[in-house]
Amino acid sequence: xxxxxxxxxxxxxxxxxxxxxxxxxxxxxxxxxxxxxxxxxxxxxxxxxxxxxxxxxxxxxxxxxxxxxxxxxxxxxxxxxxxxxxxxxxxxxxxxxxxxxxxxxxxxxxxxxxxxxxxxxxxxxxxxxxxxxxxxxxxxxxxxxxxxxxxxxxxxxxxxxxxxxxxxxxxxxxxxxxxxxxxxxxxxxxxxxxxxxxxxxxxxxxxxxxxxxxxxxxxxxxxxxxxxxxxxxxxxxxxxxxxxxxxxxxxxxxxxxxxxxxxxxxxxxxxxxxxxxxxxxxxxxxxxxxxxxxxxxxxxxxxxxxxxxxxxxxxxxxxxxxxxxxxxxxxxxxxxxxxxxxxxxxxxxxxxxxxxxxxxxxx
Numbered sequence: 001x002x003x004x005x006x007x008x009x010x011x012x013x014x015x016x017x018x019x020x021x022x023x024x025x026x027x028x029x030x031x032x033x034x035x036x037x038x039x040x041x042x043x044x045x046x047x048x049x050x051x052x053x054x055x056x057x058x059x060x061x062x063x064x065x066x067x068x069x070x071x072x073x074x075x076x077x078x079x080x081x082x083x084x085x086x087x088x089x090x091x092x093x094x095x096x097x098x099x100x101x102x103x104x105x106x107x108x109x110x111x112x113x114x115x116x117x118x119x120x121x122x123x124x125x126x127x128x129x130x131x132x133x134x135x136x137x138x139x140x141x142x143x144x145x146x147x148x149x150x151x152x153x154x155x156x157x158x159x160x161x162x163x164x165x166x167x168x169x170x171x172x173x174x175x176x177x178x179x180x181x182x183x184x185x186x187x188x189x190x191x192x193x194x195x196x197x198x199x200x201x202x203x204x205x206x207x208x209x210x211x212x213x214x215x216x217x218x219x220x221x222x223x224x225x226x227x228x229x230x231x232x233x234x235x236x237x238x239x240x241x242x243x244x245x246x247x248x249x250x251x252x253x254x255x256x257x258x259x260x261x262x263x264x265x266x267x268x269x270x271x272x273x274x275x276x277x278x279x280x281x282x283x284x285x286x287x288x289x290x291x292x293x294x295x296x297x298x299x300x301x302x303x304x305x306x307x308x309x310x311x312x313x314x315x316x317x318x319x320x321x322x323x324x325x326x327x328x329x330x331x332x333x334x335x336x337x338x339x340x341x342x343x344x345x346x347x348x349x350x351x352x353x354x355x356x357x358x359x360x361x362x363x
Contacts, residue, residue, distance in 0.1 A: 018070035019043065039077035044085070044115055046071050052110035057127035057190040059103070064110040072111055084108055088115045096124050098190070103128040127190055129170045130197040140200055152205075156228060156255030158216070161209040169198040178211050210254045218247035221259075228260035239267045244348045248340050266349060270357050271335035278361050281337075282328040287362070289318040289325055290332075294358045302351040307343040332361040 074085035253259040296310040
């Protein structure tokens with residue numbers, strides 16, 4: 001029976017397909033001739049009998065009978081080597097001591113161990129991590145929405161956040177959630193790898209990205225955000241200092257895209273208000289307080305502390321609360337009532353531009 005017929009027979013009987021050893025050399029055996037026109041493959045002569053045993057750093061002791069393994073192909077008809085042979089050669093060449101990979105490779109491990117021992121080498125420590133599942137409990141794959149690292153980069157995620165998140169999948173160090181690459185390297189132990197499948201949590205990743213954006217140096221964060229700002233038409237070289245804008249907005253943003261979208265407010269042209277819109281958003285009763293604030297801003301230094309003091313003085317003088325004055329100021333500056341802290345906004349927008357925009361609604 002030919003090898004192909006033998007494998008088909010096994011398949012129809014629902015038995016595990018395997019090579020029948022037709023050309024396997026044995027003492028006293030006469031090997032059949034290679035059929036004309038057929039380019040042979042090169043197979044590894046796997047041991048018969050006994051077992052392959054290793055202590056997996058995650059799964060514990062694993063034992064697989066050699067009878068479950070056949071003489072796998074290590075070189076194709078054209079001479080190119082196959083995966084399991086290449087992996088062993090690479091590991092030996094690079095002096096790999098530990099192999100940490102997904103548990104879908106467990107079946108490859110005994111084959112690789114046998115090849116490695118045949119070459120006279122000592123196998124590395126193996127650690128097979130459980131498969132990462134999506135939020136539906138299914139194996140992560142491109143078919144069911146898994147994103148590549150580049151996709152996350154395009155979506156405005158920081159590399160540090162991605163690395164932190166990936167490190168935390170299937171591994172932990174106490175209750176630590178946010179940690180640096182250096183801390184991860186110092187803390188990592190094989191004993192801390194989990195045996196249960198980790199589950200991808202997009203909300204957790206977004207939260208982590210927000211933490212890293214909050215902690216980021218404003219200059220470095222501005223540099224990372226500029227490509228996203230340019231993509232939506234923001235000229236970061238004209239208008240307010242972009243680093244100051246980013247520093248003001250970073251506590252509110254989850255991604256660099258959100259940061260760029262928020263920055264747009266400071267780079268669009270000054271709003272043109274109609275008389276009816278001004279009357280609707282700036283009550284006549286507030287106009288005197290707004291006029292007094294305008295004069296105080298005009299006379300004071302352009303700092304958060306000075307602007308904050310000016311607001312307090314006007315509020316006390318007119319016996320009104322902060323929202324009553326801050327919302328008309330926001331409307332005058334941006335035609336919206338939602339912005340970050342108003343004293344910080346005045347600093348970033350610039351004193352001259354603030355006075356120009358306030359003047360337009362007071363005339």
